Amino acid sequence: MSANNKRVFYVKYLAHEVYADILRARPDVRLDRLENESAEEIASPILAAAHAYQIGAARDELARHFHADADLLARAPNLLIVSSNGAGYDPVDVEACTAAGVLVVNQSGGNAHSVAEHALGMMLTLSKRILEADRALRREANVNRNALIGTEAQGRTIGIVGLGHVGRRIAELCRGLLGMKVLAYDPYLSAAEMAARGAEKVELDDLLRRSDYVSINCPLTRESRGMIGAREFASMQPHAYFITTARGFIHDEAALVEALRERRIAGAGIDVWSKEPPPPDHPLLQFDNVLASPHTAGVTREARANMGRIAAEQMLEALDGKRPARVVNPEVWPGYAGRFERTFGFAPG
Template sequence: MCVSAGGAGYDTIDVDACTKAGIPVVNQAGANAHSVAEHTFALLLAVIKRVVESDRKLWTESGFKREDLMGDEIHGCTIGLVGIGEIGTRTAKIAVGFGLKVLAYDPNVSAEGIRARGAEPVNLDALLKQSDFVSLHCPLNAQNRHMIGAEQFKAMKPGSVFISTARGGIHDEVALYKALSSGRLRGAGLDVWEVEPPPHEAPLLSLSNVVATFHTAGVSHGGRRNVARSSAEQILMMIDGVRPPHLLNPEVWESFLKRREQILSVSTMF
């Protein structure tokens, strides 16, 4: 028996309980990383270029000028990545193509490792203060719930943009609404929510400088195929007694192999 997450995130799985029961848990880290990284820039560009605002006005209003919807360039700006795993690394590579300077904060990766992945290592406070765009790429856990709250939004550069394709709950939605509605931040691109889908009356959805999607960053046709393939391959590896590459609780592996051998020995008797 094993548990296989349907993506990189595994906050819906009680890994501790599985570990106590001797059940291996795998995720599909990297399988939909290209899709999520691409979506990060879809949100960022939609906010900076005011794509959604323009689209809505063209459908519903008349008499406005192009200058009323003037956006900006991202070339030469700085993007700060909170988390530089598989998705963050791909995001960094795309960022370089747009001519962005890339900063990253990740307590689980060494400074040398962060540089090898295409970013300059900084602490979280420095990242918030120096970045024109802050993008979340870390998993949700008990330690980082509301890690980005009122204090962190206040520390961000005035006029900066906040992006999250990570998990709802890592940032405080009430604090983000206040930072956006006060004009402290220029805008936000949000793919993840504390309640999914967010209710129509969610305050953030009332703001014209918010571009919202329904946790679809990794739910592309290519991303889904890659996740399914990754999950199937890892399950087959475990059936064959081969340790999978994305085992989240390696401490159960030896006991899993023993249990596998017992099952196989019984099956050969029939």
């Protein structure tokens, strides 16, 4: 195999430098970096030659013309693989990639521990009213502690929407540490599969009605976009907390504002937003019972290194003709396999 005959590029940043270290150890792989501001005369030949694109998962950090959509695919006719830095793939038009015979993979599970710990931290901080107490102490004298009475999570019910890598880990933590009852809504898993992951399978409406905490942990898809709106917030119990570490646009931010303003729920922990990061004057940031973070649930040193390593190993597996473990669009395989064989002279396994 000739040197650098497999071309991979990325824009702006990688999950971790271990990704570059692993790929650069392979003499048959060339790794190119572009910036959001890269001039067309620099970007165009790299896109035209690329076989793979390692794409950042944060949609608002990536220039629009570098989103993996039909326009970019037209500029990258040799592209075979799009790999997200994380579990999410917001800047990827999966349907356009599938139509073009491009395989899409993600790094699901690589940051599951970090995201699950973040969700649990939000849950406990909210129910113990730690954030409200902290803010009160910083702006008031003689704070009345009896006005800040919290609740225990022990023995309560958590409803998890999406019982994948993160949702399963949240279920383990809540059940094991706090003896909580776990309900879950996931249309892609059977009741037996969910029971094996420690949860009772229920419909979404039932989950919202019965849970003391609702945690959103599903990917953003056509089906999940706007899934949690005014009707869903109205179905929750007044003492319940809403927590999301999934993706913006799954919940309706305006509807959440109204639910909090009318005290239909007790509070919210929000890590993901329709615009990231949200502006300081965002309506949700004006509530003392809203705990906010700028999409940092999966951003830990351990998770970043793990994601970089997984992404590099999966990329090399794909370029070597193996079937990756985390394929987002498996239906593309026949078309992708044909294009791969025409490019490299052998069929992928």
